[in-house]
Amino acid sequence: MFDYGILLYPSANRVYADASAALLRAELAVFGEALSTPPAEIGERQLGGVTYVTFSTAGRLSEEDVALLSNLSALYALFELGDGVLRPVEVGPLDWFGSDLLTIQKYPGKTNELFTRLLLNVTLLSTAEPTAFLHRPLHVLDPLCGRGTTLNQAMNYGLDATGFELDKRDFEAYEHFVKTWLRTRRIKHTAESGQLRRNKVKLGQRLELGFGLTKERYKAGEVRRVTYYNCDTATAADLLKAGSVDAIVTDAPYGVQHGSHRPEDLSRSPLELLESAVPAWVRTLRAGGALGISWNTHVAKRDEVADILEGSGLRVRELPDFAHRVDQAIQRDLMVACKG
Numbered sequence: 001m002f003d004y005g006i007l008l009y010p011s012a013n014r015v016y017a018d019a020s021a022a023l024l025r026a027e028l029a030v031f032g033e034a035l036s037t038p039p040a041e042i043g044e045r046q047l048g049g050v051t052y053v054t055f056s057t058a059g060r061l062s063e064e065d066v067a068l069l070s071n072l073s074a075l076y077a078l079f080e081l082g083d084g085v086l087r088p089v090e091v092g093p094l095d096w097f098g099s100d101l102l103t104i105q106k107y108p109g110k111t112n113e114l115f116t117r118l119l120l121n122v123t124l125l126s127t128a129e130p131t132a133f134l135h136r137p138l139h140v141l142d143p144l145c146g147r148g149t150t151l152n153q154a155m156n157y158g159l160d161a162t163g164f165e166l167d168k169r170d171f172e173a174y175e176h177f178v179k180t181w182l183r184t185r186r187i188k189h190t191a192e193s194g195q196l197r198r199n200k201v202k203l204g205q206r207l208e209l210g211f212g213l214t215k216e217r218y219k220a221g222e223v224r225r226v227t228y229y230n231c232d233t234a235t236a237a238d239l240l241k242a243g244s245v246d247a248i249v250t251d252a253p254y255g256v257q258h259g260s261h262r263p264e265d266l267s268r269s270p271l272e273l274l275e276s277a278v279p280a281w282v283r284t285l286r287a288g289g290a291l292g293i294s295w296n297t298h299v300a301k302r303d304e305v306a307d308i309l310e311g312s313g314l315r316v317r318e319l320p321d322f323a324h325r326v327d328q329a330i331q332r333d334l335m336v337a338c339k340g
Helices: 014-032 063-069 113-124 149-156 168-184 215-219 233-239 270-284 302-311
Strands: 002-008 040-047 050-057 075-082 085-089 139-142 160-164 189-198 201-211 224-230 245-251 285-296 314-316 324-327 330-339
Touching: 002 014, 014 040, 014 050, 014 063, 014 113, 014 324, 063 075, 113 149, 113 245, 113 285, 113 330, 139 149, 149 160, 149 224, 149 245, 160 233, 168 189, 168 201, 168 224, 189 233, 233 270, 245 270, 270 285, 270 302, 285 302, 302 314, 302 330
Parallel strands: 139 160, 139 245, 160 224, 245 285
Antiparallel strands: 002 050, 002 075, 040 050, 075 085, 189 201, 201 224, 285 330, 314 330, 324 330
16 A cells, blocks of 8 residues: 655635645545545544645556646645655646736635635546546636636636626626736736627626737647626526536625625525526536536525536536535535536
């Protein structure tokens, strides 16, 4: 047996830091399904007074295994354990632009960027091709994208992304941030914005970005794309081609600070929003794709969310326990459902 230890990424959010080891253990179990040597005995150990998430494998991790594990949301460093020493394992996460793309924006109600990465990881690993995101640009949709944390994580993974958000202030804040960030970082890109119309009816605003992972790739015509629609998320099926999305990843309104992203009725139940919008989202998802959603269990029960997803033709998959406390009013959980 080969023993490994993961040093956790230091989270600035103390509440999330307290839950990070348990969340990483659950995430590692999902990653393990795609490894050539599935992990066993996943647990925690104190080494030098520091908490490590530990696991064992029957054989030494392959290069492909390490490449996959490098993207664990809270992984700071990976070590092989033995003879009382920690041997560093060189990791290579998908990190095209650096963490500042995820961390610069600060605002009330922002989803922790480590959790956003975890939710994206678990959803991608639940598709019919769990490791495809390591090798080619999949298309990720966040139909309730707020100020774009999921879009930014998809960018950092080198993926294409589309977001929907009704709140004009969030759209404008994201547009200002991402254009400034791209210019400041001197990323080769194009940015187009303007009114969004369908059948001569104004739906809202749109932002379309094309960018290169490197200058050389951009010059060679290899362009990644991020599109942000400032309009009702229920229009997703009208604006996106059916079966064009590989993964849907979203953090549902918590029903506490943020209402439900519908200014005309901020008291509207998140369940009502999901009931009206999920069928449109599912039509954009390809066969073999997956939908991952997180929500506040204080305002929506797990079986109620599952009923909505299954009622739209998805199959809810079994996962380890990801439930954790965010604050006094929010107990967050996640669910993943697959199509086809």
